[in-house]
Amino acid sequence: MKEIIIATKNRGKMKDFEGLFATLNIKVTSLLDLPEEIEDIEETGTTFEENAAIKAEAICEKFGIPVIADDSGLEVDALNGEPGVYSARYAGEQKDDQANLQKVLSRLEGVPDSKRTARFVCVLAVANPGELTIFKRGECEGKIGHKPAGDNGFGYDPIFYPIESDRTMAEMAPAEKNKISHRRKALDQLVNWVREQ
Numbered sequence: 004m005k006e007i008i009i010a011t012k013n014r015g016k017m018k019d020f021e022g023l024f025a026t027l028n029i030k031v032t033s034l035l036d037l038p039e040e041i042e043d044i045e046e047t048g049t050t051f052e053e054n055a056a057i058k059a060e061a062i063c064e065k066f067g068i069p070v071i072a073d074d075s076g077l078e079v080d081a082l083n084g085e086p087g088v089y090s091a092r093y094a095g096e097q098k099d100d101q102a103n104l105q106k107v108l109s110r111l112e113g114v115p116d117s118k119r120t121a122r123f124v125c126v127l128a129v130a131n132p133g134e135l136t137i138f139k140r141g142e143c144e145g146k147i148g149h150k151p152a153g154d155n156g157f158g159y160d161p162i163f164y165p166i167e168s169d170r171t172m173a174e175m176a177p178a179e180k181n182k183i184s185h186r187r188k189a190l191d192q193l194v195n196w197v198r199e200q
């Protein structure tokens with residue numbers, strides 16, 4: 004079985020990846036699973052690609068091995084694409100999922116269903132020692148609800164209804180989310196790319 008490091012400290016993301024990589028027979032290790040403590044990496048970019056590269060390249064340089072990073076977020080059309088790359092810190096530096104999703108709901112107060120369109124975006128960056136970093140993107144279209152529903156998943160899952168679903172991503176079983184998610188789509192692109200090499 005192969006092993007890959009994913010440059011993340013987000014446990015929710017890692018749960019997604021564990022499910023996604025299990026079918027590929029690859030074991031994934033996060034920055035939280037390493038024996039030494041890894042300092043937080045400042046995400047100073049203004050695009051998902053920039054931030055994913057910053058995370059993947061920092062850890063790749065540190066250990067001299069291939070590293071995948073995921074930078075992702077929610078784009079709400081009625082909020083001009085917010086919270087976007089600032090999704091994790093939308094309601095402040097403490098990265099509180101509940102506060103973040105409440106902020107989206109309150110900003111959308113009075114906005115009718117037809118204008119609550121949104122998408123999850125996931126950009127994966129793969130950094131290899133001595134090679135150019137590559138990027139794969141996946142998007143999942145949907146709508147923002149009026150109140151949180153469901154206990155699965157993480158982040159904005161309780162307020163996100165994937166297109167043609169009457170349940171939020173947090174009401175779906177993990178395997179169900181993993182069939183349609185932005186993370187799944189980005190990973191499919193990456194797997195296809197690896198097969199072409």
Ligand SMILES: O=c1nc[nH]c2c1ncn2[C@H]1C[C@H](O)[C@@H](COP(=O)(O)OP(=O)(O)OP(=O)(O)O)O1
Binds near residue numbers: 011090091159160184
């Ligand atoms: O499937 C998802 N379901 C719900 N919410 C999601 C999803 N995917 C990303 N999101 C939200 C969570 C967080 O608010 C932001 C990611 O921010 P992002 O900087 O990429 O991750 P992070 O700081 O939590 O962890 P890390 O940088 O260590 O990977 O988008």
Ligand SMILES: [Mg+2]
Binds near residue numbers: 046091
């Ligand atoms: Mg982050």
